[in-house]
Amino acid sequence: MRWNALGQLYAGVGLSGIGPILIRLSPVDPAATAFWRLTLSCVPAAILAWRSPSMPARDIGLALLAGVMLAADLVLWNASIVRTSVLEATLLVMIYPLLVALLPALWWRRRPDGRVVGGGLIAFLGIAVLAGARGAAGGDLLGNGMALLAALFYAVCFLISAALCRRQDAATVTFWTLVGAALGALPVALLQDRILPAEASGWLNLTAQALIAFAAQILVARALRTLDAGFSAIAGYGQPVVATLLAWPILGQVPQAAALVGSVFIIAGIALAGRGESEPAAPPRPGAAEPAR
Numbered sequence: 107m108r109w110n111a112l113g114q115l116y117a118g119v120g121l122s123g124i125g126p127i128l129i130r131l132s133p134v135d136p137a138a139t140a141f142w143r144l145t146l147s148c149v150p151a152a153i154l155a156w157r158s159p160s161m162p163a164r165d166i167g168l169a170l171l172a173g174v175m176l177a178a179d180l181v182l183w184n185a186s187i188v189r190t191s192v193l194e195a196t197l198l199v200m201i202y203p204l205l206v207a208l209l210p211a212l213w214w215r216r217r218p219d220g221r222v223v224g225g226g227l228i229a230f231l232g233i234a235v236l237a238g239a240r241g242a243a244g245g246d247l248l249g250n251g252m253a254l255l256a257a258l259f260y261a262v263c264f265l266i267s268a269a270l271c272r273r274q275d276a277a278t279v280t281f282w283t284l285v286g287a288a289l290g291a292l293p294v295a296l297l298q299d300r301i302l303p304a305e306a307s308g309w310l311n312l313t314a315q316a317l318i319a320f321a322a323q324i325l326v327a328r329a330l331r332t333l334d335a336g337f338s339a340i341a342g343y344g345q346p347v348v349a350t351l352l353a354w355p356i357l358g359q360v361p362q363a364a365a366l367v368g369s370v371f372i373i374a375g376i377a378l379a380g381r382g383e384s385e386p387a388a389p390p391r392p393g394a395a396e397p398a399r
Contacts, residue, residue: 111329115341118325121318123348126195127356128315129187133308135298136184139315140177141291146316147323148284154324155281161274166282168270173286175263180287181294182256189249191359197233197346198253204230205261206268206339222336225379229343232371235364236346268335276327340379343372 132139161169179199186195204226263283270279295301303309330338347369353359 111332114325115329115333115338116344118322118329119341119344120348121322121325122342123345124318124352125315125322126187126349127352128311128318129184131311131356132184132315133300133303133305133311135295135300136188137181137291137294138298138301139312140180140184141288141295142312143315143319144177144180144284144288144291146313147320148281148288150317150320151277151281151284154277158275158277161270161278161282165270165274165279168266169279169282170286170289172263172266172270173283173288174290175259175266176283176287177290177294179256179260179263181291182252182259186249186252186256189252190246191353195249195253197236198250199257199260200233200343200346201230201254202257202261202264203339203342205257206264207336209261209265210336221381222334222340222379225337225375225377225381226340226343227375228378229340229372229375232368232373232375233343233346235368235371236350264335264339268330271327271330276324276331280323280327337379341376344376347372 129136129139134142183195183199186199189195207222207226267279267283303312326338350359350365350369
């Protein structure tokens, strides 16, 4: 039974749902927010990687490339969040789980897991219901486009990282990915008007973003030592549920009844996709894992 891994995965997804709220309250511009979140995350990542096995130069290069994709994802996603609602930006970027689950099957021409695909489609239906819950309020077209493009970049990042972590240590891959992401976000951050927080409370916000994001990433990475990458991506659909619920008391964005119905579909889809993950499996190779968002 892999209940510990499932618990780590769900805890990581839950923590990741806090991110959109803190981004909306960020004291600096979107690209600068992404840069500081990534840069500050490198500190705990370096501490863990210090005692972990090293990687060959080729894999370091791939991890840096994945980091650049992650930087593009975060810069675009952060920008979309301040242009549209937390709900809509989070929902649109969440098409990445379907990409992660389906693209490898198409590339290698193998049949995907029916439970993962079926659960993903049910969860995606919940996403559609959640998106429709905004009714006539409408959304910002540019902000929505940024969120969709962010999803594409993150899917590429996830697939590269997953391949690396099947043969390398999760902490080491995570560290080099974060380094590449911080370097990738820096040029865009320098173009922003507000790069540094004006008050100490702003640094607390950025530090909280970094620590929460890193904690979520490590939890999911450890879970993926035994869990399927496709299912783990589908489980990421739980993020907008958490973000929607938190946006109510913190930002005053009250979810409609349809949003709650959509959340039920998402949870049901994740449960279906994860049915096979509660079955016994062969023990993983020590040190093998996959980093997560």
